[in-house]
Amino acid sequence: MEHLEHRKKVLIMIAIMSAMLFAALNQTIVGTALPKIISEIGGMDYYSWVFTIFMLTSSVTAILVGKLSDMYGRKPFILLGIGVFMIGSFLNGLSASIIQLIIFRGIQGFGAGMIMSTAFTAVGDLFSPRERGKWQGLMSSVFGLASVFGPTLGGWIVDNADWHWVFWVFLPVGFIAFGMIYKMFPSQEPNRGLKVDYLGSIMLTLTIIPLLLAFTWGGNDYEWVSLQIIGLLTTSVVALILFIITEKRASNPVLPLQLFKNKIFTLSNIIGFILGAGMFGAIMYMPFFIQGVMGTSATKSGLVMMPMTLSMVFASTIGGQIITKTGKYKFLALIGLFIMSAGMILLSFMDTDTTNARALLNIIIVGTGLGLSFPVFTLTVQNAVQHKFLGVATAATQLFRQIGGTIGVAIMGTVMNSSMTSKMTEKMSSVKDSPLLSDPETAGVMKQLQDPQNIMNGGKLKELQSTLPQEFQGIYASILEGVRESLSYALTNVFFIGAMILLVGFVLTFFMKEIPLRMSNKDVTEEEKETELKEASNH
Template sequence: MEHIDKRKKIVIMFSIMAALLFAALNQTIVGTALPTIISELGGIEYFSWVFTIFMLASSITAVLVGRLSDTYGRKPFILIGIGIFSIGSFLCGISDTIIQLILYRAIQGFGGGMIMSTSFTAVGDLFSPRERGKWQGLLSSVFGLASVFGPTLGGYIVDHYDWHWVFWIFLPFGIVAFLMILILFPTVEKQSKEPVDYLGSLFITLTIVPLLLSFTWAGKQYDWVSPQIIGLFAVSLIALAVFISIEKKAKSPVLPLEMFKTKVFTVSNIIGFFLGAGMFGSIMYMPMFIQGVMGTSATKSGFVMMPMTLSMVAGSAISGQLITKTGKYKKLALFGLLVMITGMISMFFMDTGTTNTTAVLNMILVGAGLGISFPIFTLTVQNAVAHRLLGTATSSVQLFRQLGGTIGVAIMGSIMNARMKDYFAEESAKLSVNTETAPLMQKLAGTLSDPQVLLNHEALKAIQGKIPPSMMEMFNSMLHLLRESLSYALSGVFLTGACVIGFAWILTLFFLDEIPLRKTNKTESEETTGELSAAAKE
């Protein structure tokens, strides 16, 4: 596909961007709408699961589809992915409970994993590593644009219409994307008769699922040292050992272990893991701060988040152009991560008195840093492996990044819940009450101890309307305390995210080698032995 006419390549890229935009819009529109959805469906304790299950499903799918697409081509998987994602989106819109929403988000995740994996891999099919920078940047920009319009539209819908339309509004766009891919994307014949690695696929799934469940449940449903959590870790470790044993013998391994012998490949994926943990673990909780602590409506929350995503789009586009022009990436990655750290540390200092302007400035820093650094580590991995492993390598980037994101959301959710509970209990005990108001005070504390009430402004007004005038001052004090508690809890989340990204910066500085970006998809080792690029090895 590298030698296809340039004009046709652009048309193909347009169809890929359309498919990616469809998936991204449906994914990002949930962010600002979810607090309102949770307030109606209930179950804030499952808040992180709505994100976790999507990343879990998409992570597993991406790594499995990456290997299969190297053999069967990208087209069938991106079409199947669009179909599954569309079904999942429709089902999410008819959810009656939080459990149903989580299950249907899993279906979305399966389709999303296929779309994301094949979209970014197709760029590697069409362009050499040196040319890929600007196109990877454009794909990231497409996702960034979806992040601009998605949250804003999501907030507007839940403020003015039924929340179900959050999941339905872009379904017609999915049909258009499906037809464009079907007509425009070239069909590639099966490259070889390699057998499917069913056992490897099974055991990598058995490794990932218990691992993520253990991090999600620990500290919430079960103690960290409970038999359930220890058992899940044990299952994951045993499955990992079996998986490694299988992959060493498999004729066509789902995740070839030989790739990890390449330093750039391994280091880039580890950095991607921490980047995902810091990014998802912090940014996913930002709408909760804006709506719950600052008291901004869902619609305005989308506008407050918009500058961050616009700066991410600009950062991705500029970063991609610079990489293509210079062929260098390490200094750019270090700069982007440093900008992101600065933004997250600024978010740590936000409190109940923070204005929308301050929040916007902080998020612009985070978005710009993310946009500059995010596409780079996909490019470094693709440049380090032979073209025959392109799909597998690209999906590994998504696997490690989303594993980091899933674990990050889970751990930071635990941090938020623990800090909020401790702060609220400690500070509410200091409030002075008399014998007459003590029972009502206790009842009020029980009602307002759940941050869910802060995310539904209509419900909060309803509660306020039932409070006797004599208790209004106490109610306002409790409400302010709840906002302070949530602010304190989320500041811990943002600081943790900054530390995680800081570790990624250190890894980039000391361990990521800068190797020349190839000007063709053919490598010297691929032409002779078919092994990994010698230039990328130690």
């Protein structure tokens, strides 16, 4: 497909990016709309499952479809993905209960996994590795734009229209993308001689799902040493062993183990895992600081976080152009990871006196580093593997990044909770024996005040304060200040650990060989590969 007319390639890419934007916006728009949806259909106890089910179905589908698209071509799967996602979106808008919403979000996840897996792989079909840099950068920026506009639009819809339109408003974009891809995307001849690795697919699914669930629930819904978490991790390990045994015997493995013999593939995915941990750590815990420590409202918090996303979009786009122009990518990965690490270290120095301007500058630095490094490691993997493995290799990079983000957020969450508990014990020692706290009702209010979720909610704080008589206002202010200082201390540790994790990725990048970006999708011979490696070593 790389020999298609350039204008047709550009139109196909516009269609693919439209499909990605359709999926990404539907994912980001839900966050701000969900509280209103839950207030109408109920089911607060199952709130987190609306996000968890999407993550599970999209992650598993992406890696399985990666292999299937290598066998049967990208077109049927990206069309199927758009179709399934649109059906899921339409059904979500009809949800009458939280269980229905969760089921339909799972359907959306299946579609999203197909779209994301085939979209990034399609770039590899349409363009040579040398040309892919700018397109990978543009596609990465789609997620950034969705992160900027999705939450804002979701909030506007639930405030001014029926919440059902949160899921329906972008359906026309899906229809347009489907039509353009159906008409312009070339069909590929399927390789019917290969068998689908059903057993390997089952074992891989049984490895991924319990692992993601364990790190999603651990430290939140269940203790890390609970029977549920240990059971999930044990299931994942056993399934992984069976998966490896299965793949060694399979004639057409769903995730060929031979790919891991490729040092560039393996190292790129390890760094991608680390990058995912750092990226999701910053995205998840920065709002805690802005709202909980600095006392900024949720609306203004979104405005403070927006420059991080915009800087990521800008850096990703510029970085992609530089890669295509120079053919070099390793230096961008190093610069990006270093800048992102520096930004996380700066975040770790923030405290209760930090201004919005300083927080803004720090997260712009993080976003810039993320934008420069984010697209690189998909490109390095695609450039290092044979074209017949393009789909499964690309999907593997997405899976490792997702797992890295899930595990990273879980570890940082545990660090935050333990650090905050120890600091709170120290801070509250001066007021715990106060006679004012002997009243059960007052003590209950003060306990609620020590919950980080409550101090991020300005309305909740005012509600708690209004329930206390005047003589309790002094101790209220003292406890609130202690909670904010404890949260600041805990987040300092979180950001510092995130910086150390990213610095490991920075160091590992030095060991990754930079082979020239090929000017064609034609697979190189072993002799040509040896020559490329020698040239890379000389440089």
